[in-house]
Amino acid sequence: MxxxxxxxxxxxxxxxxxxxxxxxxxxxxxxxxxxxxxxxxxxxxxxxxxxxxxxxxxxxxxxxxxxxxxxxxxxxxxxxxxxxxxxxxxxxxxxxxxxxxxxxxxxxxxxxxxxxxxxxxxxxxxxxxxxxxxxxxxxxxxxxxxxxxxxxxxxxxxxxxxxxxxxxxxxxxxxxxxxxxxxxxxxxxxxxxxxxxxxxxxTVEMDYSERVARLKACMRAKVYKFGSWLVAFSHVSAFQASAARALLSLGADLAVVAGEREGRLRVSMRATSKFASATGIHLGRDLARPLGQLIGGMGGGHALSAGANGVGKPEEAIEHTIALLSRLLGTKGKELK
Structure with missing residues (x-):
């Protein structure tokens, strides 16, 4: 033992x-x-x-x-x-x-x-x-x-x-x-x-900067449809995990929020239980880990919450994530306008 x-x-x-x-x-x-x-x-x-x-x-x-x-x-x-x-x-x-x-x-x-x-x-x-x-x-x-x-x-x-x-x-x-x-x-x-x-x-009161980050993430969000799944992507320089949770609460099945600060790139992911159980996708193993390699760092986490760290631009991390999801779900994502 x-x-x-x-x-x-x-x-x-x-x-x-x-x-x-x-x-x-x-x-x-x-x-x-x-x-x-x-x-x-x-x-x-x-x-x-x-x-x-x-x-x-x-x-x-x-x-x-x-x-x-x-x-x-x-x-x-x-x-x-x-x-x-x-x-x-x-x-x-x-x-x-x-x-x-x-x-x-x-x-x-x-x-x-x-x-x-x-x-x-x-x-x-x-x-x-x-x-x-x-x-x-x-x-x-x-x-x-x-x-x-x-x-x-x-x-x-x-x-x-x-x-x-x-x-x-x-x-x-x-x-x-x-x-x-x-x-x-x-x-x-x-x-x-x-x-x-x-x-x-x-339980602590959300401070001003976190509230701003959440609202900015919502304003910048792009929503893609993968089959019947709604996936929200966004970028903010801080509070990526909190922003991902906010997008999930608004109706996304999966939320991915990237951010870059002082040369370090961070990506946070959150998914609903329904998404994980129906697709079999484990965010840490199937999405964050390969993403970490693609952005020159490491990734990991749980089935419903995960993250990756590396270098590069948030937009590049999001593009990689869209490609990974397309392969995992067997369908190309279509952006909703």
């Missing part, structure tokens, strides 16, 4: 410094996974120094959660100083932004452990010493809970609260939760997590 492999690795290595890395703009699942993993490491390796870092910081929702726990992510990270590296809720090094090259180099010298619930990425498999992944899990927090259980470690109230928040966020307040996830939630409630107190932490 993955838990035994992790313990064997730690027992043999006896690390004194661990670095836990999250993807850019880390969401609550990533942040709360890091918090809980840090506690797990302290239990298994007394005296270990744990640093948590998110490329380009954490999301607005995550900031509120960190304040609630009185926990701080480091403002800088030095992979070269760590005896062991962890990547949580992050399936490729491109998501580490400015640290990606340092992590690649350090992963040749010390173990890199990846704990994730996204589909495996081939490039990550090449550099990971231990890859703990279950893409059927609701969240990375759910996988961390299993590690606690398999290792026989007590889940304290603080860890229970963190894991609850991560799971609740990634399941849209449990709307997407299955039976195994509800069992996990029950265990966390028994350990001290109080849903009534925690759910409000996942």
């Amino acid at each position: 993955s838990a035994r492999e992790l313990k064997a690795l730690l027992d043999g290595l006896k690390p004194s410094k661990a670095l836990i890395l999250c993807h850019h703009n880390a969401d609550p699942d990533a942040v709360c996974s890091a918090i809980a993993l840090g506690e797990l490491l302290h239990s298994l390796c007394p005296g270990i120094e744990v640093t948590c870092y998110a490329a380009q910081g954490v999301s607005k929702v995550s900031k509120g959660i960190l304040e609630r726990f009185g926990f701080s992510f480091s403002r800088e990270a030095r992979p070269a100083d760590a005896d062991i590296l962890f990547m949580v809720d992050t399936n490729n090094v491109e998501q580490l932004e400015e640290l990606k090259e340092e992590v690649k180099v350090r992963a040749r010298e010390v173990p890199l452990v990846v704990i994730d619930h996204h589909a495996k990425h081939p490039a990550t498999e090449e550099i990971a010493s231990l890859y703990i992944v279950d893409d059927s899990a609701s969240s990375t927090c759910e996988i961390i809970l299993r590690l606690f259980e398999e290792l026989g470690l007590e889940v304290g109230k603080g860890v229970a609260e963190a894991l609850f928040l991560g799971i609740a966020y990634d399941t849209r307040h449990l709307a997407l939760a299955g039976a195994s996830t509800f069992l996990a939630i029950a265990k966390l409630v028994e350990a001290g997590a109080k849903p009534r107190e925690l759910f409000p932490l996942l």
Whole structure:
């Protein structure tokens, strides 16, 4: 089992410094996974120094959660100083932004452990010493809970609260939760997590710049019809994921929003459950991953939400996505005027 492999690795290595890395703009699942993993490491390796870092910081929702726990992510990270590296809720090094090259180099010298619930990425498999992944899990927090259980470690109230928040966020307040996830939630409630107190932490008022980005994405949107499916494409320089969700809420079956800032290209995708189940298309595996290669970067994610990072212009990324969709759906997209 993955838990035994992790313990064997730690027992043999006896690390004194661990670095836990999250993807850019880390969401609550990533942040709360890091918090809980840090506690797990302290239990298994007394005296270990744990640093948590998110490329380009954490999301607005995550900031509120960190304040609630009185926990701080480091403002800088030095992979070269760590005896062991962890990547949580992050399936490729491109998501580490400015640290990606340092992590690649350090992963040749010390173990890199990846704990994730996204589909495996081939490039990550090449550099990971231990890859703990279950893409059927609701969240990375759910996988961390299993590690606690398999290792026989007590889940304290603080860890229970963190894991609850991560799971609740990634399941849209449990709307997407299955039976195994509800069992996990029950265990966390028994350990001290109080849903009534925690759910409000996942809701924050949308700020002005995000609202503007959403509205601009709607104004710029181009809608294509692939058979009976409506796919919306747009571009904004920030808040691509939020903009994609907005387009989905307006009636798109699939929304793709690209944006370029400071030489970096980002693409976010969101699909309805109906689109994914009827077409069999897994956004992370079938669309984001090949798109990442086409734009000189990496991509991945879930069946209903995914993203890709690379270089180039948003228009080029959208053209690539239209071509990929045409092949996947077996029909050429027609723009609606």
